[in-house]
Amino acid sequence: MKVIEISRPGGPDVLTLAERDVPEPGAGEVRLRLAYAGVNRPDCLQRAGNYAPPPGASDLPGLEGAGIVEAVGPGVAWPKVGDKVCALFPGGAYAETAITAASHCLPVPEGLSLKQAACLPETYFTVWSNLFMRAGLKGGERLLVHGGSSGIGTTAIQLAHAFGARVFATAGSAEKCAACTRLGAERAINYREEDFVEVLAAEGGADVILDMVGGDYIPRNLKALAVEGRLVQIAFLQGPVAEVNFAPMMLKRQTITGSTLRPQSVAAKAVIAAELRTHAWPLLAAGRIGPVMDETFPLAEASAAHARMEGGDHIGKIVLEIGGEATAT
Numbered sequence: 001m002k003v004i005e006i007s008r009p010g011g012p013d014v015l016t017l018a019e020r021d022v023p024e025p026g027a028g029e030v031r032l033r034l035a036y037a038g039v040n041r042p043d044c045l046q047r048a049g050n051y052a053p054p055p056g057a058s059d060l061p062g063l064e065g066a067g068i069v070e071a072v073g074p075g076v077a078w079p080k081v082g083d084k085v086c087a088l089f090p091g092g093a094y095a096e097t098a099i100t101a102a103s104h105c106l107p108v109p110e111g112l113s114l115k116q117a118a119c120l121p122e123t124y125f126t127v128w129s130n131l132f133m134r135a136g137l138k139g140g141e142r143l144l145v146h147g148g149s150s151g152i153g154t155t156a157i158q159l160a161h162a163f164g165a166r167v168f169a170t171a172g173s174a175e176k177c178a179a180c181t182r183l184g185a186e187r188a189i190n191y192r193e194e195d196f197v198e199v200l201a202a203e204g205g206a207d208v209i210l211d212m213v214g215g216d217y218i219p220r221n222l223k224a225l226a227v228e229g230r231l232v233q234i235a236f237l238q239g240p241v242a243e244v245n246f247a248p249m250m251l252k253r254q255t256i257t258g259s260t261l262r263p264q265s266v267a268a269k270a271v272i273a274a275e276l277r278t279h280a281w282p283l284l285a286a287g288r289i290g291p292v293m294d295e296t297f298p299l300a301e302a303s304a305a306h307a308r309m310e311g312g313d314h315i316g317k318i319v320l321e322i323g324g325e326a327t328a329t
Contacts (some may be wrong), residue, residue, distance in 0.1 A: 002017060005154050017168055031098070032069060040063055058091040062095065063262065070097060084117075087108055103270035106273060116291050123154075132163075142168065154291075154315075164235070168206065214235065218244060233257070294319075
C-alpha cells in the first residue's frame with residue numbers, strides 16, 4: 001500500500017511517498033480502506049519531531065479518516081466489513097489502509113460525504129471531551145474560543161452554539177471573523193485590533209475558555225474568566241510556559257484544566273466516541289452542524305497540505321484524498 005512517511009524531522013518537504021505492507025487488525029481492531037484523511041496540527045508537530053507517537057502506534061502521521069471497513073479482528077461486533085465509517089486513529093491514516101480500535105469508529109452521518117466525515121473525528125473527539133466532559137459547558141454560559149476559524153475552532157463554535165452557549169471567538173482577519181459569526185459566534189474578536197480580555201470583561205467574563213495558543217495568553221485568559229470560570233488548555237502554539245499570578249485565580253475560584261487526546265487509553269477514547277454518537281451525530285445528520293472545508297490535496301502532496309496548514313490562511317479542515325469517494329463503490 002502507498003503511505004506517507006516522515007523521512008526525518010523537519011519541514012513539510014520531509015514527507016515522502018513510500019510503500020509498506022498492508023497491516024492486519026488484532027483483537028478489537030478494524031482495518032479501513034481509506035477514502036480521505038484529515039490533516040491536523042499534531043501531524044505537523046509529529047513531522048517536526050515534537051510529538052512522538054504513543055507506544056504501539058504507527059509511526060506514520062494521520063489521526064483521522066473515513067472509508068470502508070476492509071477487515072475486522074477477533075471480538076469485533078461492529079463495524080462490519082463493508083460498512084462506511086469515520087474513525088480516530090492513534091497514527092497511520094496517511095495511507096491507503098490503516099488500523100484502529102473498532103470502538104473508535106463512528107458511522108458516516110447521513111447526508112455527509114466520506115470527505116466531510118474524514119474531518120470529524122479528531123476535532124469532535126477533542127472538542128466534546130474538553131468542552132462538555134471536562135469543562136462541563138452548559139447552555140447560557142459564555143464560551144471564548146481562541147483560533148475560531150481553525151478546525152477545532154469551527155467545531156467548538158458550532159457545538160457550543162447548538163447546545164445553547166453564548167459563543168465568542170478570536171481570529172486574525174476580517175474574513176476569519178466573519179466565518180466565526182456565520183457559524184454561531186455572537187461576537188468575533190480580531191485579535192490584531194481588539195483585546196479579548198476587555199471584550200469579555202464587558203460581558204461579565206467567560207465561563208469557559210478553550211485555548212490552543214498558550215504562552216502569554218495564559219495569564220490573559222485568567223483575567224478574561226468570570227468567577228468560577230474554567231480555562232481548558234489543549235495546545236501551546238506560543239509555548240507552554242507563562243508567568244501567572246495565582247492570587248486572582250483563587251479569589252475568583254477558577255479552574256485550569258486541559259488534555260491531549262492521542263495518549264489516552266483505548267477505553268477512554270471509546271467513551272468519548274459513545275457520547276459523540278449519542279449527542280453530536282444526530283445534529284450532524286440533521287444538518288444543524290457540519291465540518292467547514294478548506295482545501296483537498298492528493299495523498300502524494302501531503303507536504304503541500306502541511307504547508308497550507310502552517311501558513312495559517314486556512315479556514316476549517318484540510319484533507320488528503322486517498323481513495324476518494326469511489327472507495328465506497
